[in-house]
Ligand code: SF4
């Protein structure tokens with residue numbers, strides 16, 4: 001273990017440690033994830049056997065949470081492009097330690113997102129027909145083309161900057177299992193670090209960085225066009241392309257912040273992922289949050305003001321009707337709260353909140369217990385309402401939960417103010433959840449909307465759909481966790497090359513551990 | 515100078531150039547088919563142009579058409595290929611509104627199908643090939659009339675059904691995981707019979723559904739024969755959601771007409787017997 005020569009880069013040890021040692025925590029995590037994936041697989045086998053009838057989908061709402069997941073994961077995949085390509089092209093030096101994580105998110109999100117469409121298909125065994133009989137005028141073909149291009153491109157883009165690190169591991173990690181050494185040797189592709197190799201690699205990376213940006217933009221544009229090209233209310237909109245692209249980058253940033261937070265905490269990577277990175281990404285998150293609010297307002301104001309019947313029917317359902325719960329929760333946790341959370345360090349009056357007694361933990365806990373009890377009782381009686389309109393009882397529960405949540409949030413604000421990183425990570429978690437709900441709000445209400453002289457359709461996802469969704473998320477986490485066990489999460493050579501070294505990385509690391 | 519020593523760079527360049535040259539014609543071909551397929555409905559002159567005319571004044575909402583259709587095609591449970599809606603502004607003003615697939619000339623479903631499983635046949639009927647359909651349900655999202663159905667589970671098969679030879683014109687037996695809809699009884703019109711719903715409506719003595727060929731300008735409801743253009747003009751015909759530009763081949767005659775026999779009311783122009791429409 002101990003190197004014979006003094007280690008010239010002791011600060012890199014936390015990055016290499018996960019590659020050398022595997023703890024119980026990791027094994028437990030993998031076991032848990034595999035269990036979730038197995039449940040998802042079982043659900044999928046059930047669906048294959050009995051048909052899509054085991055889902056909540058019907059002849060009116062023909063797309064549900066599978067397509068929601070698809071749009072969500074493809075959106076998350078924009079993490080890599082933004083962080084690494086845009087920041088690389090613009091020469092933002094601080095990006096260096098986070099590019100690898102971002103690029104990996106892109107690859108894994110695509111690997112999980114693209115098969116969601118396959119899972120949604122009634123005849124998955126005919127998937128190759130898309131290539132054999134594919135018609136270019138179908139937006140599905142546009143998706144197939146751009147997503148495969150994007151996946152290929154981002155794999156390449158993940159691999160190129162990995163080469164020098166592979167060589168580094170090949171030379172340095174001599175005590176790891178043989179298959180790992182062989183892998184590193186193969187992937188290092190004979191890298192010796194000669195100036196000529198360096199020049200070629202730099203050229204390749206810059207070229208890929210530039211190529212991947214338009215490809216990424218095209219990907220989420222054509223995903224939006226699946227909806228935009230139909231004549232449905234809420235979908236048939238010219239701003240859908242940019243709306244989706246901004247939303248994708250927004251949720252991509254949230255995903256990378258979440259991953260950074262997790263790995264900084266688990267592996268103690270504070271020496272590389274400093275507060276500065278969280279702050280900078282927090283600003284980016286806020287920027288895209290505001291952009292997304294702008295698009296959201298433009299979208300709904302335009303259709304509500306024009307007030308065509310189909311549009312107002314939809315807007316009413318979203319604002320006050322059957323979908324209002326999801327809609328407002330999405331707005332609050334996906335846009336408003338994250339904006340507040342990213343701004344917390346700049347909000348001076350927050351400290352005054354400490355003086356409010358009702359917001360102290362004990363009264364809050366008691367209140368929560370009482371409201372929770374009442375809510376649970378009412379909920380049991382209110383279940384009957386779930387399928388049609390949400391009944392009065394449900395509203396009581398929701399209002400109570402809202403009040404309680406607001407109080408808890410206010411009580412937490414002063415705490416969060418002292419932990420800017422935590423609040424940014426929390427914001428990113430909320431954005432992830434909010435953006436998933438937003439995708440649901442895009443997909444389902446436009447389909448449930450009556451287009452003939454009928455009533456609204458209903459859609460209630462079944463256990464099959466939820467299991468497969470959970471399995472998809474578990475697969476994503478598993479892929480990422482395995483990646484973190486084989487490849488360094490930080491692009492070591494790029495960090496070493498940095499012109500501006502991070503100030504005193506060791507000190508930061510301790511701060512995190514404490 | 516050097517004898518035939520292609521540098522790698524030149525080689526790659528030549529390769530790309532050749533590739534591009536080889537692809538261009540196929541791209542052009544693709545653009546051509548695209549234009550022909552979905553963007554110019556009148557580009558293809560077909561020998562037949564089947565149309566349906568539904569007289570809303572004559573329909574009494576008995577749903578015999580739906581029943582006949584279901585029997586004819588062994589329609590799986592939960593689907594109504596021709597569905598009779600009840601519309602109207604108030605309980606005293608009920609209006610029946612039968613809605614089959616509109617067989618749009620510029621059909622959104624045909625446009626979006628990734629594998630050409632949904633297509634126009636040579637007589638302008640929109641069909642679904644269940645051997646090709648991948649079950650993506652994009653066509654259901656795209657159809658503005660909500661007339662497409664999906665086989666969510668394996669449909670129940672009746673014994674008679676098993677003897678039928680499948681063809682897109684008569685999509686029996688039905689298959690799990692594919693999309694279904696009205697096919698305008700393509701299998702019947704091919705041999706000179708009226709669609710099942712038209713026959714059933716005539717048998718019920720409503721004569722509300724007319725069927726015919728727009729090229730010949732003739733339609734029949736199973737009792738009378740009328741000139742399509744006259745029928746449409748006198749019935750003040752409209753097409754459902756015409757503003758969407760889908761060019762449906764199903765026409766509706768207005769329900770609140772004074773005369774209920776459009777075929778033989780030939781009033782001189784400008785002299786209407788409708789007091790509300792001078
Ligand atoms: S009514 Fe719907 S299913 Fe029928 S042709 Fe038009 S778009 Fe296609």
Ligand code: SF4
Nearest residue numbers: 627647648650651653
């Ligand atoms: S469900 Fe079938 S018919 Fe409809 S678009 Fe997909 S492949 Fe075409």
